[in-house]
Amino acid sequence: MPGLGADAPGGLSPQPAERWATTTSGRLAAYLGLGGAGLLAGLLLSRPEPVILAAPLLLAAAVGLALARPPRLEVEVRLDRERALEGEHVELDVEVRALGPVARLELEARLPAGLVQLPAAPESASSLSAGEAYSYRRRLLCCRWGGRLVGHVRIRARDPLGFFTYREEERHLLPLRVYPLPEALRRLVRPAETQAFTGNEVSRLKGEGIEFADIRQFVPGDRVRRINWRASARRGQLHVNEMRPERNADVVVFLDTFTDLRRSVGPRKSSGFMALERESSLEAAVRAAAALVGLYLRRRDRVGLVGFGGTLRWLRPAMGERQLYQLVDALIDTEVVLSYAWKGLEVIPRRTLPPKSLVMALSPLIDERTVSALFDLRSRGYDLAVVEVTPLAFVQPGRREAEKLAYELWGMEREALRGRFLEMGVAVTTWRPGEPLDAALATAGTLRRGLRVVRS
Amino acid sequence: MTHRVSPWVVPGAILAAGLAIYPAMAQQTAPLVVGLGGLAFVLFVAGQTLPVPGALAWALGLLAIEYLATLKLRGAAVDVAAPAYAAALFLCAELGWLGLEARGGGRLWPGRAVGVALLALVGAALGAVLLLLSAAPMAGGVVLTGLGVAAAVAIAACLAWLAGR
Numbered sequence A: 001m002p003g004l005g006a007d008a009p010g011g012l013s014p015q016p017a018e019r020w021a022t023t024t025s026g027r028l029a030a031y032l033g034l035g036g037a038g039l040l041a042g043l044l045l046s047r048p049e050p051v052i053l054a055a056p057l058l059l060a061a062a063v064g065l066a067l068a069r070p071p072r073l074e075v076e077v078r079l080d081r082e083r084a085l086e087g088e089h090v091e092l093d094v095e096v097r098a099l100g101p102v103a104r105l106e107l108e109a110r111l112p113a114g115l116v117q118l119p120a121a122p123e124s125a126s127s128l129s130a131g132e133a134y135s136y137r138r139r140l141l142c143c144r145w146g147g148r149l150v151g152h153v154r155i156r157a158r159d160p161l162g163f164f165t166y167r168e169e170e171r172h173l174l175p176l177r178v179y180p181l182p183e184a185l186r187r188l189v190r191p192a193e194t195q196a197f198t199g200n201e202v203s204r205l206k207g208e209g210i211e212f213a214d215i216r217q218f219v220p221g222d223r224v225r226r227i228n229w230r231a232s233a234r235r236g237q238l239h240v241n242e243m244r245p246e247r248n249a250d251v252v253v254f255l256d257t258f259t260d261l262r263r264s265v266g267p268r269k270s271s272g273f274m275a276l277e278r279e280s281s282l283e284a285a286v287r288a289a290a291a292l293v294g295l296y297l298r299r300r301d302r303v304g305l306v307g308f309g310g311t312l313r314w315l316r317p318a319m320g321e322r323q324l325y326q327l328v329d330a331l332i333d334t335e336v337v338l339s340y341a342w343k344g345l346e347v348i349p350r351r352t353l354p355p356k357s358l359v360m361a362l363s364p365l366i367d368e369r370t371v372s373a374l375f376d377l378r379s380r381g382y383d384l385a386v387v388e389v390t391p392l393a394f395v396q397p398g399r400r401e402a403e404k405l406a407y408e409l410w411g412m413e414r415e416a417l418r419g420r421f422l423e424m425g426v427a428v429t430t431w432r433p434g435e436p437l438d439a440a441l442a443t444a445g446t447l448r449r450g451l452r453v454v455r456s
Numbered sequence B: 001m002t003h004r005v006s007p008w009v010v011p012g013a014i015l016a017a018g019l020a021i022y023p024a025m026a027q028q029t030a031p032l033v034v035g036l037g038g039l040a041f042v043l044f045v046a047g048q049t050l051p052v053p054g055a056l057a058w059a060l061g062l063l064a065i066e067y068l069a070t071l072k073l074r075g076a077a078v079d080v081a082a083p084a085y086a087a088a089l090f091l092c093a094e095l096g097w098l099g100l101e102a103r104g105g106g107r108l109w110p111g112r113a114v115g116v117a118l119l120a121l122v123g124a125a126l127g128a129v130l131l132l133l134s135a136a137p138m139a140g141g142v143v144l145t146g147l148g149v150a151a152a153v154a155i156a157a158c159l160a161w162l163a164g165r
Helices: A026-045 A049-067 A229-235 A281-298 A321-332 A368-379 A401-423 A437-455 B009-024 B031-049 B055-074 B082-103 B110-135 B142-164
Strands: A015-017 A021-024 A073-079 A083-085 A089-098 A102-110 A115-117 A125-128 A133-142 A146-158 A164-179 A198-202 A211-217 A239-244 A250-257 A262-270 A273-280 A302-309 A313-318 A358-363 A383-389 A427-431
Touching (some): A026 A049, A026 B055, A026 B082, A049 B110, A073 A164, A102 B110, A302 A321, A368 A401, B082 B110
Antiparallel strands (some): A015 A073, A021 A164, A073 A089, A146 A164, A211 A239
């Protein structure tokens, strides 16, 4: 993962909070009302006791009104870093500096979805004298990948006697990018075709390289260092070794963002905090995609991305660390955007899908537009492998007979769909989120070895 | 709104009960006075435990009326315990409002506790001064009555200012 853990403070220049919403306690009105009634009663009854009873109430009201001033504060929000992995913690630090005395100050951080404040809750209230600073620190658990804006703070201040409450919402929003925790991967689907640049993939063509391919008879022009002396001595004629060059490949990860299937899988303890765990097909696919792009890029392949859904996102294939950053950043912005518009391959820029590239599709194969686009890709000759994030894992069969029957029929339809892909020479492998992706990719590799005959 | 009983209810209720009982302990207690005291106590407890926060102000008002009605019915001279009663009534009111604020998660902070205690003391001292002034051989008249009316008008002005905030 790129630069994770880098110390990246993101403070903004402090700004005084001025737009206070003020609410008055009913206590003040009650004291004034009872005090006024006491004065009138004193006049009417010609006795001092009503006035004496009213005296503390009116005194409190007068002092409260005299001391009440909207607080003057400078608020600064910092995050200890801008990037984190799922499951990691970040520190939120809200520093409040009082420009005047504040009798009571209470802070509360409002967090976006996907971030949870750990329940170690020290006192969040304080009284400040002029010039004094108060630091409100919280550990946040990054529960889900995605781009977040952190720094929405609710401030509540009180006057010395608690007659007035001043409320303000400060938004010093700082970006926090939470990267998906990649799936553990050791093997990849090998591309059928390679490109011209040097990489880790052994080309199917013969040429200059270090991987042994074959032996043939010497012809004029062959390098002497290529002569296989043992074979030449055995056969009585000069023979040379033929080699396969190491090339790279173009890989495009095709992420289906038309559909996201979700289910609750119950509470799970994470970092000592119980959270309701929800499984999502899109989240699993994004994790898988993050792992795939990372591993392919380490093999010096050129990797691109197509997010095919309500909103089309793409990144042209490229190599290197910068591309890894761009790909992961693009992945964490992935979301489902509802759209009824028909989309086909024509909406994808041509250079995003170079010829001879391997297209690795991650999809639950639910939306017809995705299925049609994948068929279209194969028809145009692209080397296609599909990892089906199986929707069956997200749907229960039901209890009634009709429901069970419908579930079985649906399973058969899906089987037929996979059969159609296989007929076209496309390896479709089923992956249940939560299970190792490695196993699914191994199955895809095995299928592709069998399908290579069909394709050629 | 979450409804929970705050830790301030018990001391507030005890003080309210004391304030209700004190006038009723006087001689020639009328059933009306006892009834007012009982009603004030019930309203105080209801305001603290039921979702009727407005009952608190009525309870305080009834306690004050009960005390004044006792004095009127007795036809007694000036009550020297009035400043202490006033301070206790103020503390009872503060405890009641703390109880209401605690329902919403509000807490008492040290500065406010000190402020309330000081106000109770200063209020009692002010009451004692008023008591001494009332005992002074001064003839009443238009000026003093005018001052009283002016004070009442000032209170009304404060209320109007609050409404305009």
